[in-house]
Amino acid sequence: MITFKNVFKEYGNGVMALSNINLTVPRGDFVFLVGSSGAGKSTLVKLLIREESVTRGNIYIHNQDITKLTKTQVPRLRRNISVVFQDFRLLAKRNVYENVVFPLEVQGHSRAYNKEHVEHALELVGLKDKAKSYPSELSGGEGQRVSIARAIVNHAPYLVCDEPTGNLDEHTAMEIMAALENINKAGTTIIMATHAINIVNTMQKRVITLKGGKIESDVERGSYYEMV
Numbered sequence: 001m002i003t004f005k006n007v008f009k010e011y012g013n014g015v016m017a018l019s020n021i022n023l024t025v026p027r028g029d030f031v032f033l034v035g036s037s038g039a040g041k042s043t044l045v046k047l048l049i050r051e052e053s054v055t056r057g058n059i060y061i062h063n064q065d066i067t068k069l070t071k072t073q074v075p076r077l078r079r080n081i082s083v084v085f086q087d088f089r090l091l092a093k094r095n096v097y098e099n100v101v102f103p104l105e106v107q108g109h110s111r112a113y114n115k116e117h118v119e120h121a122l123e124l125v126g127l128k129d130k131a132k133s134y135p136s137e138l139s140g141g142e143g144q145r146v147s148i149a150r151a152i153v154n155h156a157p158y159l160v161c162d163e164p165t166g167n168l169d170e171h172t173a174m175e176i177m178a179a180l181e182n183i184n185k186a187g188t189t190i191i192m193a194t195h196a197i198n199i200v201n202t203m204q205k206r207v208i209t210l211k212g213g214k215i216e217s218d219v220e221r222g223s224y225y226e227m228v
């Protein structure tokens with residue numbers, strides 16, 4: 001479970017990006033985070049992965065207050081919560097397998113363990129046959145699916161996605177969503193910030209709408225209707 005308790009985020013320039021956010025995301029949920037540009041979606045994502053720190057309030061992941069983590073403890077947080085960005089950030093000189101295995105190599109598992117888990121992750125995103133391809137040989141949608149496989153390969157229980165379909169056409173975006181739905185069904189909790197109205201309407205998941213840094217609505221099986 002993720003819990004935000006009275007969370008405020010004020011940037012150094014005085015912009016109050018988030019005000020008094022109270023929010024609970026149970027294990028297994030699939031949550032869309034929507035709202036117009038500047039509403040605070042990316043800030044909320046950055047607080048969750050501790051790329052930014054709260055000004056006030058608490059964020060709990062599995063009962064651990066992540067606002068209290070020291071800098072050296074932050075990398076360990078990534079074992080519980082992984083992240084996917086709009087720009088896939090793949091390593092150009094590594095093939096698909098080598099990109100996906102990267103987080104496991106850092107943890108020092110055996111080769112056999114790594115192989116099994118990379119293959120499973122690639123299967124969940126439908127890219128098992130592309131293991132030997134290099135990022136330059138992939139379509140945009142494939143590249144993003146590789147970055148998703150890399151994010152889930154260590155079985156973190158939570159996955160945060162910031163505009164994962166942002167640069168992709170509608171058909172490709174729906175392929176990404178199919179991969180994310182697979183991953184959610186396999187047990188990963190997903191929080192996805194997006195502007196993609198069609199995706200939100202099609203998926204019929206929980207929709208949290210931010211406006212001016214506050215939660216405007218929080219609806220089970222929401223749609224675009226709730227966004228405007």
Ligand SMILES: Nc1ncnc2c1ncn2[C@@H]1O[C@H](COP(=O)(O)OP(=O)(O)OP(=O)(O)O)[C@@H](O)[C@H]1O
Nearest residue numbers: 011012013015017036037038039040041042043044
């Ligand atoms: N590093 C920063 N320093 C100062 N202000 C910032 C910083 N990052 C974001 N902001 C401000 O905080 C507010 C929320 O921004 P944020 O990026 O969270 O919104 P968003 O909903 O993700 O927008 P978009 O959909 O355009 O990505 C905006 O007013 C923005 O200008």
